[in-house]
Amino acid sequence: MRYAMVIDTKKCVGCSDCVVACQTENNVPEGFCRDWITEVVSGSYPNLELELRSERCNHCEEAPCVRCCPTGASHVVEGGIVLVNASECIGCGACIASCPYDARFQHPDGHVDKCTFCHHRLKKGQLPACVSVCPTKCMYFGDLDDPNSEVSQLLKDRKYKTLAPEAGTKPHVFYLI
Amino acid sequence: MQEELFTSGRNIPNIDPYLDVWHWPIALYLFLGGLAAGILFFAALFYILGKDEVYPGAVKKATVIPPIALSVGLLALIYDLTHPLYAWQLYTTFRIESPMSWGAWVLLIVTPIAFLWTFSYYREAFGGIESKLKLFNKLKFLNTFEAWVIKNRMNMAYALIPLSLILGVYTGILLSAFNARPLWNNAILGPLFLVSGLSTGAAAIIIMSKSMKEKHLFGKIDLGLIIVELALIAHMIMGYYAGSQVQLEAVELLVGGEFTLIFFGVVVLLGLLLPAFLEVGEIMGIKIPVIIPALLVIIGGLVFRFVMVEAGQLTRYLY
Amino acid sequence: MPTSRRKFIKISALGLGGLAATGGAMNLMGMNPLLDAAVKENVARKLSRTPTYCEVCFWKCAGWVYTDEQQNITKILGNDDDPHCNGRLCPRGTGGIGMYTDEDRLKTPLIRSIVNGEETFREVSWEEALDLIASKFTEVREKYGPESFALLKHGSPGKHLEHLFKAYGSDTIAEPAYAQCRGPRETGFALTFGSWVGSPEPTDIRDTECLVLIGSHIGENMHNTQVQEMSDAIDRGATIITVDPRLSTAASKSDHWLPIKPGTDMALLLAWMHVLIYEDLYNKDYVEKYTTGFNKLKEHVRTCTPEWAYAITTIEPEVIRKTARAMAAAAPATIVHPGRHVTWYGDDAQRARAVAMLNGLLGSWGNRGGFYFKEGLKVPKYPHPEYPKPKWGWEAIGEKYPYAQMGITQELIKATIESEHNEHPIKAWMVAGTNLTQSLPQQEKTIEAINNLDFLVVVDTMPMDITGYADVVLPECTYLERYDGIRSAPNRNPSIAVRIPAVKPKYQSKPAWWISKQIGERLGLGAYFDYDDYEEVIEWQLKQLGTSLEEMKKIGVKNFERTSGPLYLKEDQDHEFFTSSGKVEFYSKDLKSKGFDPMPVYTPHPEPPEGYYRLNYGRSPVHTFSRTINNPNLSALKDENTLWVHPKVARIRGLQKTQEVWLKNQDGVVSDFPIKVRVTERIRWDSVYMYHGFGHANKKLSRAFGKGASDSQLITRTAVDPLMGGTGLRGNFVTILTEDPHKNSVI
Numbered sequence A: 001m002r003y004a005m006v007i008d009t010k011k012c013v014g015c016s017d018c019v020v021a022c023q024t025e026n027n028v029p030e031g032f033c034r035d036w037i038t039e040v041v042s043g044s045y046p047n048l049e050l051e052l053r054s055e056r057c058n059h060c061e062e063a064p065c066v067r068c069c070p071t072g073a074s075h076v077v078e079g080g081i082v083l084v085n086a087s088e089c090i091g092c093g094a095c096i097a098s099c100p101y102d103a104r105f106q107h108p109d110g111h112v113d114k115c116t117f118c119h120h121r122l123k124k125g126q127l128p129a130c131v132s133v134c135p136t137k138c139m140y141f142g143d144l145d146d147p148n149s150e151v152s153q154l155l156k157d158r159k160y161k162t163l164a165p166e167a168g169t170k171p172h173v174f175y176l177i
Numbered sequence B: 001m002q003e004e005l006f007t008s009g010r011n012i013p014n015i016d017p018y019l020d021v022w023h024w025p026i027a028l029y030l031f032l033g034g035l036a037a038g039i040l041f042f043a044a045l046f047y048i049l050g051k052d053e054v055y056p057g058a059v060k061k062a063t064v065i066p067p068i069a070l071s072v073g074l075l076a077l078i079y080d081l082t083h084p085l086y087a088w089q090l091y092t093t094f095r096i097e098s099p100m101s102w103g104a105w106v107l108l109i110v111t112p113i114a115f116l117w118t119f120s121y122y123r124e125a126f127g128g129i130e131s132k133l134k135l136f137n138k139l140k141f142l143n144t145f146e147a148w149v150i151k152n153r154m155n156m157a158y159a160l161i162p163l164s165l166i167l168g169v170y171t172g173i174l175l176s177a178f179n180a181r182p183l184w185n186n187a188i189l190g191p192l193f194l195v196s197g198l199s200t201g202a203a204a205i206i207i208m209s210k211s212m213k214e215k216h217l218f219g220k221i222d223l224g225l226i227i228v229e230l231a232l233i234a235h236m237i238m239g240y241y242a243g244s245q246v247q248l249e250a251v252e253l254l255v256g257g258e259f260t261l262i263f264f265g266v267v268v269l270l271g272l273l274l275p276a277f278l279e280v281g282e283i284m285g286i287k288i289p290v291i292i293p294a295l296l297v298i299i300g301g302l303v304f305r306f307v308m309v310e311a312g313q314l315t316r317y318l319y
Numbered sequence C: 001m002p003t004s005r006r007k008f009i010k011i012s013a014l015g016l017g018g019l020a021a022t023g024g025a026m027n028l029m030g031m032n033p034l035l036d037a038a039v040k041e042n043v044a045r046k047l048s049r050t051p052t053y054c055e056v057c058f059w060k061c062a063g064w065v066y067t068d069e070q071q072n073i074t075k076i077l078g079n080d081d082d083p084h085c086n087g088r089l090c091p092r093g094t095g096g097i098g099m100y101t102d103e104d105r106l107k108t109p110l111i112r113s114i115v116n117g118e119e120t121f122r123e124v125s126w127e128e129a130l131d132l133i134a135s136k137f138t139e140v141r142e143k144y145g146p147e148s149f150a151l152l153k154h155g156s157p158g159k160h161l162e163h164l165f166k167a168y169g170s171d172t173i174a175e176p177a178y179a180q181c182r183g184p185r186e187t188g189f190a191l192t193f194g195s196w197v198g199s200p201e202p203t204d205i206r207d208t209e210c211l212v213l214i215g216s217h218i219g220e221n222m223h224n225t226q227v228q229e230m231s232d233a234i235d236r237g238a239t240i241i242t243v244d245p246r247l248s249t250a251a252s253k254s255d256h257w258l259p260i261k262p263g264t265d266m267a268l269l270l271a272w273m274h275v276l277i278y279e280d281l282y283n284k285d286y287v288e289k290y291t292t293g294f295n296k297l298k299e300h301v302r303t304c305t306p307e308w309a310y311a312i313t314t315i316e317p318e319v320i321r322k323t324a325r326a327m328a329a330a331a332p333a334t335i336v337h338p339g340r341h342v343t344w345y346g347d348d349a350q351r352a353r354a355v356a357m358l359n360g361l362l363g364s365w366g367n368r369g370g371f372y373f374k375e376g377l378k379v380p381k382y383p384h385p386e387y388p389k390p391k392w393g394w395e396a397i398g399e400k401y402p403y404a405q406m407g408i409t410q411e412l413i414k415a416t417i418e419s420e421h422n423e424h425p426i427k428a429w430m431v432a433g434t435n436l437t438q439s440l441p442q443q444e445k446t447i448e449a450i451n452n453l454d455f456l457v458v459v460d461t462m463p464m465d466i467t468g469y470a471d472v473v474l475p476e477c478t479y480l481e482r483y484d485g486i487r488s489a490p491n492r493n494p495s496i497a498v499r500i501p502a503v504k505p506k507y508q509s510k511p512a513w514w515i516s517k518q519i520g521e522r523l524g525l526g527a528y529f530d531y532d533d534y535e536e537v538i539e540w541q542l543k544q545l546g547t548s549l550e551e552m553k554k555i556g557v558k559n560f561e562r563t564s565g566p567l568y569l570k571e572d573q574d575h576e577f578f579t580s581s582g583k584v585e586f587y588s589k590d591l592k593s594k595g596f597d598p599m600p601v602y603t604p605h606p607e608p609p610e611g612y613y614r615l616n617y618g619r620s621p622v623h624t625f626s627r628t629i630n631n632p633n634l635s636a637l638k639d640e641n642t643l644w645v646h647p648k649v650a651r652i653r654g655l656q657k658t659q660e661v662w663l664k665n666q667d668g669v670v671s672d673f674p675i676k677v678r679v680t681e682r683i684r685w686d687s688v689y690m691y692h693g694f695g696h697a698n699k700k701l702s703r704a705f706g707k708g709a710s711d712s713q714l715i716t717r718t719a720v721d722p723l724m725g726g727t728g729l730r731g732n733f734v735t736i737l738t739e740d741p742h743k744n745s746v747i
């Protein structure tokens, strides 16, 4: 089992619904967010490209945040999901500094917080909140180890990229381009 | 033109627009760790070489600094945690891949040894203080304890050589282990911080020492370390230039960016070149109070840690 | 001009303001522990759900409101069975929770009073507020007749208050969603196909093979089904053509982006028709069978060659030809989208007609992948006595515009300003669910009208700008706390949805149905409100529709079978269009007879003078107009708008990104608040762009006050549509000020 998220930038309209849904589903405190939208404009008028990306923790296979955590609070669970155990986290910030995606933040309670791939929902057989709400249905979630899963199929058929591959983290959020 | 922005209003405290999770306590902690490592290294080395009587500043006097430095450093580290009440979690496990964990454990081992070392020279080197406090009169068991510690000095010295080196290297590795921060992601940082730590240690010994001979020796040692350090810094900067785009952008902060003045002005010029120059002058017989280059080295070392901690957090891969 | 009798109350009201302000500050500092506690409970909490339909915009998506055991609303999710949302709300609907939790909400009724020589609002009981309002209703009826009391409304509260007004004898009703929004397209399509486009638009985007967007910025305009189906269309590889001077999100996803010079769309539309006709690409069967006036049209567009249009639109002739061919290749599964906010340049009904005619040539109206025949369910009227017949109303006021199908806000305003020497004197307003100072152009006129009123009552949920001008402010509870009418919108299949209160109204807020009933009873109109709770009305209506409140509480949405016939035109079947000729009218005799152009013609529109830029505006995907700017969930995503300027303009003007600037328009009006610069290639060098809805002037909106600039404030010039009275808003020009023009004055 290897969970992955595949996001189709050709369909994403950057509406931020995934961000609001995450906030209400996961009670993300005001002023913080576990996911966010990046807009990249390149070229010059009128020869322009616009890329919109919904970003979050990449649940990296080579997760530096897990490696550098001195207490084991940052850990990997089944399906390759990277989680933080709040009661083991001392708030040293090492994992935050180690993440090339700036996907983690200090929860006002002191511990570190970030996207969980909605682990609590997966356990109930539901999709992550952001995926389930996206009006353009541009987000896909599933098991990479299963060659027939939607995510595997999409990565087989379509061109894709990951963010900052040079950081060597092997992200598990993929962007169809 | 390429334009990149967050359209969902992301503005997370201490993360955006750039990282600000490590503050002055971390820089101070790294500096104090290096300083303590330096002093302990020289103390152990000269003790093993049997030069404790020739260089009492290094072996005896200056070793009052490491226990204080390490304690203050540890407090600073804990002070900068956002979940400090859980700090004990550091010692429920050892994570071999986590420099932070290494640091925590090395500190846990080095600090008591540093205390014991200082304690073993307490009556000898700080007789004046003891004659006022009269601790050994009040607490009788201290006498037997002292005897036991003194007996084990050689063992401690042998332990301290590797431990102090690990501690010194660790202060650099803590940063360089972060691939995500292009400025830190540089293998030179470990050796560089070690050398810098040794150099500040030597400088501290110069200040603590009363013997002119010892001052001169450590002046020379320091000079050598400064030269190595300068070479490492040059190497580090070349490394960035040879690196990826993000590293190029990172080094801009030091060269021609926000931190140029403080880095080249304070760290390199005032903290390395000037003291080296003065020490050379001293060797050539010009009368300069050695304490001046020593102080400059220490200040330079401190500022260096601040620059690296601060500037490193400004560098990122994306956005 | 009358003296400014009704001063806008900016300073905090007695009690309420202070309370709201400290509430806000405390929230910033101290709310986190509460939330944190919630985080830990999150997984453990037991949630129950109540059906609703969303009121954050007017797409009315049906959803479920989840509440925990402590009656906290935790989240709102879409209803899977709802054709408006298919289980997925848009960001505003998901963030609708903030409409409820916003601690700046109106909390009690307020009456304008003088305290210590200062005009302020006094918190009063409902009794006192309603008695005062009822006495004003009586006064106006006795002095001028009930027609002189006007209702300006939008959204669900409007329905209840409309009932009150009609019972009282006034049909003087208007909303900005007509003459500032979709009015012209309804006229244009009605004149061509004999049928409104209506809401939701019956665009068959789901099955289209070619979608043409003229300005319509779907993806930023988050009308849910449109966004969802456009995404499906992208997946299916449909051709998308977007005409927009700005690189809209939709444009960036299009196969063809036509970066048109603003204000010249008519030329492009005529040229497209030219290509279709003269390259023999139009849908001949359809045209022959269902349309009239083709030959006249052919002659009409003879000279409208792509080369002609190129000089006007700056779109290369080859691109015009290529896109026309793409449309024809996909026809009839081609949609030339009617747009929605189409009040642009004053010839909008005619432009909408050109769009409709283009669809006619392609044969898309009534065909799969074009426009389907929508069908809605008629919700039976809860029995009440007949309404009295008013002597005059919105129709008489808008007489000058023969094709107006609803009240024209700007005409009501005119009638208010000129009430002294006017056969339609308007003396009092009730404003409900519309923030007129932000949604109407010519703010000064709106304020002048307000100053001319004897009485203004505002029903709102928030202390929006408009409430600052009111004599009485009534706090409505939010849609999450109330019953409202059954939603029955026409779609592919008829469906209904209900709105059931998920929680009790916060503070002292009350639903609009209750307010209407209370006022009605005080006016002796109790017979029109023959129920204690609106639940009874819903229950009765649901029973008539063959379901029950009980069932609807469980399912939220009920879909019905079609009864009106097939979704599309059937081959070999005649179809009568509701035009006077029964055909799709390329040539309109009706227009001709009333002295208008029977076929659309291109007329140039004013261009920005030297040093000025065209003020372009549009939707932020995370906000609805001005209503959500203070919403805690949504302001977290976008708390201020920015001024998009082209890099060239930035260079010439020496502007840096995030620099604060002020705007001054052609009439010397300066924005109240600064706006930050965004330097971007997405906008042309002759225009600037900003999101609509920002720049709130009421300090009681703790998150929205002074954030960004208001486009509405700068829209002082309108081009009025001669057919239906729509106010074209896109003909305003601004210059950029880098020095604070208010430095020496107090706002």
Ligand SMILES: Nc1nc2c(c(=O)[nH]1)N[C@H]1C(S)=C(S)[C@@H](COP(=O)(O)OP(=O)(O)OC[C@H]3O[C@@H](n4cnc5c(=O)[nH]c(N)nc54)[C@H](O)[C@@H]3O)O[C@H]1N2
Binding pocket: C055, C154, C155, C157, C176, C177, C178, C180, C181, C182, C340, C341, C432, C433, C434, C435, C436, C438, C439, C440, C441, C459, C460, C461, C462, C464, C476, C477, C478, C479, C512, C617, C618, C624, C625, C626, C627, C628, C692, C711, C712, C715, C729
């Ligand atoms: N400059 C400019 N003007 C425009 C537009 C533009 O793009 N630019 N767009 C035009 C268009 S397309 C339209 S449709 C109109 C829309 O114009 P409006 O409908 O006036 O839009 P809002 O500004 O959202 O005003 C809604 C008001 O209703 C209140 N409200 C929200 N929910 C409730 C409720 O449940 N009950 C009550 N009683 N009040 C509630 C809000 O607090 C707010 O004061 O604006 C038009 N005007």
Ligand SMILES: Nc1nc2c(c(=O)[nH]1)N[C@H]1C(S)=C(S)[C@@H](COP(=O)(O)OP(=O)(O)OC[C@H]3O[C@@H](n4cnc5c(=O)[nH]c(N)nc54)[C@H](O)[C@@H]3O)O[C@H]1N2
Binding pocket: C057, C058, C181, C182, C214, C215, C216, C217, C218, C220, C221, C222, C223, C243, C244, C245, C246, C248, C260, C261, C262, C263, C264, C265, C339, C340, C341, C342, C344, C616, C617, C618, C619, C620, C621, C622, C623, C624, C625, C730
């Ligand atoms: N998120 C969100 N969605 C909404 C709303 C909201 O408030 N928020 N409101 C809803 C309502 S009531 C309405 S009416 C709709 C409005 O949504 P639309 O009908 O899509 O609005 P428009 O104002 O027609 O389109 C704005 C676009 O027109 C472009 N434009 C400007 N000038 C010209 C021109 O001269 N020619 C052409 N071809 N394009 C031009 C602008 O660059 C911008 O991209 O949105 C609806 N959806």
Ligand code: SF4
Binding pocket: A011, A012, A013, A014, A015, A016, A017, A018, A019, A037, A054, A133, A134, A135, A136, A137, A138, A139
């Ligand atoms: S909800 Fe979907 S379309 Fe909207 S920003 Fe997120 S990923 Fe993109």
Ligand code: SF4
Binding pocket: A056, A057, A058, A059, A060, A063, A064, A065, A066, A082, A098, A099, A100, A101, A102, A103, A104, A114, A169
């Ligand atoms: S994205 Fe960052 S936080 Fe997430 S697994 Fe990778 S390194 Fe860790």
Ligand code: SF4
Binding pocket: A065, A068, A069, A070, A071, A072, A073, A074, A084, A088, A089, A090, A091, A092, A093, A094, A095, A096, A111, A112
């Ligand atoms: S902040 Fe917490 S999760 Fe992150 S490295 Fe430190 S202890 Fe681990």
Ligand code: SF4
Binding pocket: A021, A022, A023, A025, A026, A034, A035, A056, A114, A115, A116, A117, A118, A119, A128, A129, A130, A131
């Ligand atoms: S997967 Fe869950 S936690 Fe992660 S961004 Fe999506 S909603 Fe948030």
Ligand code: SF4
Binding pocket: C054, C055, C056, C057, C058, C059, C060, C061, C085, C089, C090, C091, C092, C093, C094, C222, C223, C224, C624
């Ligand atoms: S489109 Fe969005 S805001 Fe409008 S009704 Fe639907 S969910 Fe609500």
Ligand SMILES: [Mo]
Binding pocket: C177, C180, C181, C182, C340, C341
């Ligand atoms: Mo609208």
